[in-house]
Amino acid sequence: MTPNVGMVDKWLRIVVGALLIALAIFNVIGWWGYIGIIPLATGLFNFCPVYRLIGMNTRDKTGGGQP
Template sequence: MNSNVGGIDKILRILVGIVLIVLALTGTIGLWGWIGVLPLATGLFNFCPAYKLLGVNTCKVK
């Protein structure tokens, strides 16, 4: 599994994931907030399966 998420993309994924999860925990946006687990996980693992399928790579380190 090669890294394909890097830089600002990684930071934004982690922040959006955390915000969505917090909003779900507080009941602000309901169960849909748990979708924030996906961007959080892809940001933490530096790998996005959708990027792999589309041939996108934002990680500068090979």
């Protein structure tokens, strides 16, 4: 898996995913909030399969500021 998620994209995914999961845990938005697992996982792994399918890459050539 070649990383294809940049830093800003990564942190947005992690925050949105964690927020959706937290809202689902506290029963604010219902069970569908567990869909937040997907953006959380793609943010943590720096890889989005949909980006790969459509040929998109938000990570810059220097590695997105990550080692």
